[in-house]
Amino acid sequence: MGSVTIQPAVRQETGKIAAGVGILSVLTAGVYLILGRFNYTVLLGLLLGAVFAIGNFFLMALTVQHAAEKMNGVQLPPEPETEDGEEPPQQELSPQAKQAKKRMQLSYTGRMLLLVVMAAIAFKLPCFDPVPALIVQLFPRITVSIEGLMMKKEQNAQ
Amino acid sequence: MIELAIGIILAGCAIGAGLALIAGIGPGIGEGNAVSKACEAIGRQPESRGAVTSTMIMGCAIAETTGLYGLVIGILLIFVAPNLFINALKNALTGWAAGLL
Numbered sequence: 525m526g527s528v529t530i531q532p533a534v535r536q537e538t539g540k541i542a543a544g545v546g547i548l549s550v551l552t553a554g555v556y557l558i559l560g561r562f563n564y565t566v567l568l569g570l571l572l573g574a575v576f577a578i579g580n581f582f583l584m585a586l587t588v589q590h591a592a593e594k595m596n597g598v599q600l601p602p603e604p605e606t607e608d609g610e611e612p613p614q615q616e617l618s619p620q621a622k623q624a625k626k627r628m629q630l631s632y633t634g635r636m637l638l639l640v641v642m643a644a645i646a647f648k649l650p651c652f653d654p655v656p657a658l659i660v661q662l663f664p665r666i667t668v669s670i671e672g673l674m675m676k677k678e679q680n681a682q
Numbered sequence: 683m684i685e686l687a688i689g690i691i692l693a694g695c696a697i698g699a700g701l702a703l704i705a706g707i708g709p710g711i712g713e714g715n716a717v718s719k720a721c722e723a724i725g726r727q728p729e730s731r732g733a734v735t736s737t738m739i740m741g742c743a744i745a746e747t748t749g750l751y752g753l754v755i756g757i758l759l760i761f762v763a764p765n766l767f768i769n770a771l772k773n774a775l776t777g778w779a780a781g782l783l
Contacts, residue, residue, distance in 0.1 A: 531732075531735065532732075533732050533735045533736045533739070534735070534739065536736075537736060537739045537740065541743070581743060584739070584742055584743065584746065585739045587717075588717060588720075588735060588738050588739050588742060589735065591717050591720075591721055592720070592721065592724055592731060592734070592735050592738075594721065595721050595724040595725045595728070595731075598725045599725065599728070600722060600725035600726045601726075602726055603726070617718055617722065618721075618722060618725060620721055620725070621718040621719070621721040621722050621725070622718065624717050624718050624721045625714040625715065625717060625718035626714070627717075628713050628714045628717040628718075628742075629710050629711070629713070629714040632709065632710045632713055632714075632746070632749070633710065635746075636706060636749060636753060639750070639753055640753070640757070643753075643754075643757045643761070647757075647761045654761070654762075658754050658757065658758070661750050661754060662747065662750065662751075662754075664743050664747070665743065665744060665747035665750075668740055668743050668744055671740075
């Protein structure tokens, strides 16, 4: 089994998502505290959800990295030029791209099954509150949206 | 009578959960298409690998959330909703019976 080198892009994006998930989890814990419903099950649920959300994102990023690495040394011809407004003719996917597509779809299915297992654990074990564990799964998307907004603001400022 | 009502609630929750999980099909197909096209883009312009990989990761994360929404709704319909609805039904029946007496 060969070692996997993690690309800087994957590390950077996972770090950003981990930071976002962490901050939003703390905010969620604060909301529970304000509502007077905070206890150790909420904390454990948040931890379980956060670990799973970050792990899910990391696995997805690793799959993407693996797909990109498959293109090492592959040089495809440029797309044929078309006249203005014309759609380029549909070309058949290269074998590497087809393999990447299948791998991504397989990875997606596997990660969804893992999420079902995580949800089942959160619901069945009394030490986890399932609601925060499920809420945390939506935090990566919120983080990406916030990051996009911040980038837009920076671009507007420049 | 109440058994029939509970059965309808459970069937409704199960059907709803199944319908919610249909939302998981689209992101799988979409992610696969996005990654295959991005791989082709890298093959055509290898110097853009870093930028394409970053954009692809973010795009996949966004696409995946749609499936997650469906899955979370499905899980809630299986684990949470039946008890919630059955309790509401029992409370309503108790109140109705108390009104009759």
